[in-house]
Amino acid sequence: MAAITLESVGKTYAGGVTAVHAIDLAIADGEFLVLVGPSGCGKSTLLRMIAGLETISSGAVKIGNRVVNQVEPAERDIAMVFQNYALYPHMSVRENLAYGLKNRGVPKDEIARRVAEAAKILEIGGFLDRKPRALSGGQRQRVAMGRAIVREPAAFLFDEPLSNLDAKLRVQMRGEIKQLQARLGTTSIYVTHDQLEAMTLAHRLVVLNGGRIEQVGTPLEVYRKPASTFVAAFIGSPAMNLLQAEVSGGRVRLGGASLPAPGAADGKVTLGLRPEDLQRTRPGAEGALLMNVAYVEELGAQRLVHGTVGGQSVVCAQPVESDLGDTLTLTADPAAVHLFDAASGKRLG
């Protein structure tokens, strides 16, 4: 168990490409931190620098109170779960679990005890003597986790561990990882490109874009107050509507429509509205958004209405029973109105 601290950690490759720009981050002992972002945002590079699989170009990584920049991966007291599980194909499950302990000279009876314990926790006791190729995807995933658990490390590092599983299994394993982490209380850093995984697992999540941190916060904070248009579009599904609008006289105006925007300075802005925050109101209501419906997607629990407001495309979520015409009259709560700087994309207010 240990806290992990990143002090302006950066990575520049030999070719001059900078994958990670001076990142500062403090991960508390026992915290479940998720690094999320689109591919190429530097999240895996950052994780691999913490693991010791990539050299650190600048800054310092601390595990506990120790700077580990020059420390071998084996000496960092971390365990990693890889996207492709990286199970040793020529070893049985038992040997896979024991390998890291054997290399460290842990006594035999202690190895047996820890393997048995991990097998019990992950319910893989039934196939300890099988080779990885004789296991299903979910079972391999468990073995990979088992290999991390038996080490009893200071931190777990997860590199997109669920992306090779089918959708149903992914949801199940997601829940298991969450419970397991809560039970063991081991500091965990989890990399994913899936915002839903990030939202459901994280104590705190870090949204990365182009090697820089866009926002750090609890899932709810990030969802409710996205720091930029990038975060707004990335977190939440269906994605937030981002519309070109203008503020004047305390209201944000979009064509003929306007929504309350108390305290906002006059000028061009990007207006963010989550599809689920758009509610129908009576036709002719003052300042309401008029949406021309293009098509409807039925999701079962709700329906997604796609269309345009003032020529800009908009999605809104509506109850299944709702009676839709060609036009919807929509409004939004002042609290649900997000305003971003039109040029920089940063959140206003």
Added chain:
Amino acid sequence: MSTKRNTFRHRTLPYLLIAPQLAVTLVFFMWPAAQAVIQSFEQEDAFGLSTTWVGFQNYQTLFADPEYLNALKVTVVFTLGVTAVSLGLALLLALAVDRMVKSATVYTTLLVWPYAVAPAVSGVMWWFMFNPTIGIFPYLLHMVGYDWNHGLHGTDAMILVILAASWNQISYNFLFFVAGLQSIPASLREAAAIDGAGPAKRFWTITLPLLSPTTFFLLVVNFVYAMFNTFATIHATTQGGPAGSTNILVYKVFNDGFIGLNLGSSSAQSVVLLFIVIALTVVQFAWVERRVQY
């Protein structure tokens, strides 16, 4: 109707289609082989005017002949030597290339070139380099006090033919090892590194076991190569000498049959070789293909 089958209405058409292949196999492979088997039971007089059926006499003579037993021993040493040298060096080179970030392809390309050199040519090249009178290596060895002369010393001659025969084969083995190494996911080695295995331990416990299918395949291929395809190398360097110390079985077949004109004995030796090939093939299919995988 789950399986769809192409059927020929014409009964003879399938036979006509495989006839060319069968003809080639029969004329160029089965017939000579059968001829060798028959000849191995016969003896020809010195002038080639008559042949007599002698049964297993050729074989009995063969296995009582100290020269033949020596050739067997020489073949074993030579084969093991070539296999060890060419596999070992090829693996070293492949590991080195696998660690390279830049220009790995350039090295790979360059290292493959020796395979394109005809064995006879490479044999002559090695013969020059090790020539006791004009060669560079005897000159260098002389400086450290070693008197190299493969025309006189059997061990020197054996080292020379092993080096010459390995040189071509290293390229071939190297290519397979590089491909084998590339097929091992990097994350396995990374996982092992995190699991506390140092570079040497990673090699012995992860890389080498995962390379075992490649290694065993190459083992069989190199055995076959050293035993049967090194005639040109031997012929261009030592011609089996000195005193039969590099006279491997294949070279002895040629020497006894075409120089000594003892066709009966030569044929019997060919048949023995035939059985060795069969044995190796059986080993490859029954043992290697089934056991060495994970």
